């Protein structure tokens with residue numbers, strides 16, 4: 001209980017200290033507003049943004065394309081990863097291309113994706129999906145491949161068909177890796193959404209940041225950045241919570257033979 | 261072929277094709293086990309005991325020779341076989357009773373119809389109240405008992421056990437031997453048991469087959485005619501000590517020849 005309290009209070013105190021330091025150093029060093037806005041200015045932008053509501057359409061646009069793209073990218077990564085891990089033929093046919101595509105910086109594809117999928121939400125969704133795909137795909141393949149071989153031969157000794165071995169053993173054995181991939185992909189999804197909005201958009205938090213640049217409205221930029229932090233934080237925390245819930249056996253004591 | 265033989269291994273050879281030179285793990289190996297018999301194979305580590313058992317379980321192909329179970333040749337895993345491994349090899353994401361039911365699921369039989377039987381087996385191995393626990397909540401000995409219940413759930417005619425107690429401490433090991441004997445006497449399974457512990461083999465077996473160092477073959481078979489049920493006191497009897505001594509001598513002589 002005491003740990004809980006201090007793990008809330010200590011970061012809150014250091015945040016307060018940091019904001020105070022920020023506030024006072026602006027006057028102390030005479031920092032102009034366009035370089036570093038006052039905390040109060042950022043807060044007032046957040047207020048007009050979310051209470052008066054001018055940010056909401058942008059927030060919703062970015063959130064929606066991030067979530068849709070994330071789901072699309074992650075589901076296909078797990079499916080393709082599973083098929084590739086299980087089928088040598090499929091692996092031989094496609095692995096070289098996937099590796100080649102993986103070593104390319106995906107953000108460089110953003111302009112092309114805009115050309116193909118237009119200025120609207122579709123291009124953002126595709127960009128996000130592309131960003132999410134690779135780390136999760138690789139983790140799924142590795143997770144399935146590292147399944148304890150003894151568990152597999154145990155299943156085979158009882159005449160288990162390959163489908164049962166896959167769904168009851170390999171998929172679970174890979175769960176820890178898959179969740180790690182889901183975690184990485186959340187952050188990459190946000191990067192994808194923002195980059196696509198930078199390149200071409202008329203909406204979204206990324207667009208908001210870019211349009212703030214036009215009139216050096218750094219306070220609004222800060223408010224937009226904080227919105228991204230909030231989405232990222234809620235996303236990663238949710239995945240972490242699900243990870244602990246679903247893969248309950250990995251946090252528990254290791255499965256070694258203990259004396260009675 | 262003799263009638264009533266559950267397992268028959270004749271002229272078995274297994275060669276592992278590794279990247280380096282081929283590894284001859286088992287050569288010219290013969291053994292047969294009759295219905296209801298408890299036979300132990302004992303041999304130094306690396307002599308090919310697990311390899312032999314994998315072939316019998318249908319997990320590994322023989323390079324030469326014949327293996328048949330209940331008169332028909334082994335070509336893959338068979339429903340008449342139940343296997344217990346050196347490590348418990350339970351699925352950590354399934355609770356105890358689901359783990360016990362794995363063979364039922366694997367064989368495509370009705371899982372619900374076997375639930376009561378799984379519960380009875382858990383009671384038999386002393387885990388009647390642990391059905392809903394997960395493997396990581398159990399000690400090594402308890403996990404190994406779940407493995408034993410799992411190997412019995414589909415009522416196999418032949419039980420294969422690969423050093424099932426090797427990872428346990430001495431006290432637990434002794435108790436597990438006693439329990440295994442009780443279960444074997446109650447269910448009259450045919451058992452092929454692998455161990456590198458001489459007293460364990462003598463305590464449990466009707467017959468002990470001693471294997472040579474690698475490439476392994478059965479060099480000698482010794483019948484153990486100690487009366488059943490054997491008890492803790494049996495371990496201290498002169499007859500028990502004499503049998504252990506005889507096997508140790510055979511064992512050492514074989515190790516010497518091959519050294």
Ligand SMILES: Nc1ncnc2c1ncn2[C@@H]1O[C@H](COP(=O)(O)OP(=O)(O)O)[C@@H](O)[C@H]1O
Pocket residue numbers: 276277278283284285303304305306307308309310311312474
């Ligand atoms: N998959 C494998 N590939 C190559 N060699 C193996 C393999 N498994 C076992 N061996 C070799 O075969 C021999 C017998 O192994 P094993 O049957 O595990 O012995 P034991 O169970 O008696 O300790 C050993 O020399 C071992 O190194």
Ligand SMILES: [Mg+2]
Pocket residue numbers: 309310311422423
């Ligand atoms: Mg072995």
